[in-house]
Amino acid sequence: MNVLLWHVHGSWTTSFVHGRHRYLIPVTPDRGPYGLGRARTYPWPDNAEEITPEQLRHEHIDVVILQRPDELHLTEQWLHRRPGRDIPAIYVEHNTPKGDVPNTRHPMADRHDLLLTHVTHFNHLFYDNGSTRTTVIEHGVVPPTTPWTGQLDRLAVVTNEPIRRWRVTGTDLLTHFTDIAPLDIFGMKVTGLANHLNLPTDRLTTHDDLPQHHMHTALAQRRAYLHLCRWTSLGLSLIEAMHIGMPVIALATTEAVEAIPPDAGILSTRINTLVDAARWLTEDRDAARQLGARAQEVAKERFGLDRFLADWDHLLEEETCASR
Numbered sequence: 001m002n003v004l005l006w007h008v009h010g011s012w013t014t015s016f017v018h019g020r021h022r023y024l025i026p027v028t029p030d031r032g033p034y035g036l037g038r039a040r041t042y043p044w045p046d047n048a049e050e051i052t053p054e055q056l057r058h059e060h061i062d063v064v065i066l067q068r069p070d071e072l073h074l075t076e077q078w079l080h081r082r083p084g085r086d087i088p089a090i091y092v093e094h095n096t097p098k099g100d101v102p103n104t105r106h107p108m109a110d111r112h113d114l115l116l117t118h119v120t121h122f123n124h125l126f127y128d129n130g131s132t133r134t135t136v137i138e139h140g141v142v143p144p145t146t147p148w149t150g151q152l153d154r155l156a157v158v159t160n161e162p163i164r165r166w167r168v169t170g171t172d173l174l175t176h177f178t179d180i181a182p183l184d185i186f187g188m189k190v191t192g193l194a195n196h197l198n199l200p201t202d203r204l205t206t207h208d209d210l211p212q213h214h215m216h217t218a219l220a221q222r223r224a225y226l227h228l229c230r231w232t233s234l235g236l237s238l239i240e241a242m243h244i245g246m247p248v249i250a251l252a253t254t255e256a257v258e259a260i261p262p263d264a265g266i267l268s269t270r271i272n273t274l275v276d277a278a279r280w281l282t283e284d285r286d287a288a289r290q291l292g293a294r295a296q297e298v299a300k301e302r303f304g305l306d307r308f309l310a311d312w313d314h315l316l317e318e319e320t321c322a323s324r
Contacts, residue, residue: 001316004056004075005065007036009094011236012119014039014212015140016065017048019309021316024051024059026078034074041211053078062320066091066114069107084113088319093118096233096254097127108132115319120234120255137315140308141239143300144216148245148292153282155181156222156246158215158237159229160188163196170228170251171197176271177226178203180278184222186215187237220244223288224281227256228274234259242299247291249277259302264295 001021007013017023027050028035037050051059056078064075064083075083083089091114097104108116109130116134118124124136155177162171162185174183175197183204185193190206197204207218219225225241227250234255241248248265250256251274260267266277281288 001062001320002060003063003065003316004061004079006034006067006071007039008033008067010039010042011141011212011240012092012094012139014042014044015142015236015305015308016312017044018142018305019312021047023048024056024061025049026056026074027052034070041209043212061087063088063090063316067094082113084111088322089114090315090319091116093123093127094233096123096231102126103128105130106132115315117315121258122255123233135315137308137311139234139236139239139303140305140311141236141243141299141303142305143243144213144220144240146213146216146220146244148220148289148296150221150223150246150285150288150292152221152223153181154184154222155224155226155249155278155282156184156186156219156241157226157228158186158219158235158241159190162187162190162193164189168229168231170230173228173271174204174226175199176275177278180275181223181282183226184218186210186218216240216244219246222246223285224249224278226274226278227251229253229256239299239303242292242295243303245289245292245296247281247288248295249274249281259298260295261298263291264298265291 003021004024007025025037025048026035027037031037038044064087066089072083081087091108106127106129109132111132116132118136119139121136159169162169186207188209191208193206194201194204225246225248227238230253250267252267252269268274
């Protein structure tokens with residue numbers, strides 16, 4: 001199939017374009033949010049092709065994957081075809097609802113011309129989807145190739161824009177852990193975080209927007225992974241850490257409760273419990289290894305790339321066949 005989709009969430013798209021289809025990724029001269037093109041820090045296969053809006057008009061598109069409401073208008077403008085009517089359309093919701101939770105209406109609620117696909121059952125449950133057809137396809141990740149060693153008595157966090165997002169990403173909670181072990185913060189726009197938290201840089205070190213394979217190598221050397229997000233969809237970096245074999249310490253919120261069984265990590269809404277877990281794993285490397293090994297098993301079983309791509313193949317076939 002020829003699948004049109006925008007590059008919005010890099011890690012999710014990395015997994016998605018590893019399928020057997022031809023993936024057309026819009027690119028514009030400014031490489032702005034609606035024309036970002038191929039990833040530059042993720043290894044994407046050759047069947048993910050950049051395409052300009054002008055070139056799209058001459059392409060046969062079998063299905064469009066929408067991820068933002070504005071893409072409905074862009075699809076019609078660029079293809080001169082109405083998504084959901086002239087071309088099959090699937091809207092993928094990556095995020096937890098905002099606003100008046102749990103009464104938040106999804107922007108695609110009560111539509112009868114597309115399929116709304118959530119990436120977690122939590123999101124599916126908490127959005128008011130109205131009468132729109134819905135389904136859930138859980139994450140799958142390209143498995144990192146770096147094995148966990150945990151040789152450094154340090155804790156790792158992967159987060160994007162922790163200064164702006166603050167309580168959403170649990171940034172305010174980081175200081176609870178810096179007496180236990182130094183923190184390494186990886187992600188986008190993390191520079192300057194130590195100053196905002198009034199911490200010395202030897203207790204909190206930032207690594208801004210590393211290429212994915214470099215980040216995985218660095219993560220594998222840290223003792224444990226901290227996931228302190230209060231309100232977010234299930235982060236792919238958490239799943240990648242589990243794939244590496246890292247023990248994980250997480251707030252028991254949103255989908256993390258389902259993704260991390262009790263024998264594969266430490267989950268709690270009590271900060272003291274998580275701090276005690278960080279102290280335990282920092283002091284006991286063997287315990288960290290055992291917990292991480294179970295986390296790795298869970299990640300491979302539930303969030304494997306083959307399962308993810310098979311689920312999407314089935315869904316794409318169903319939607320395009322129904323349209324024909």
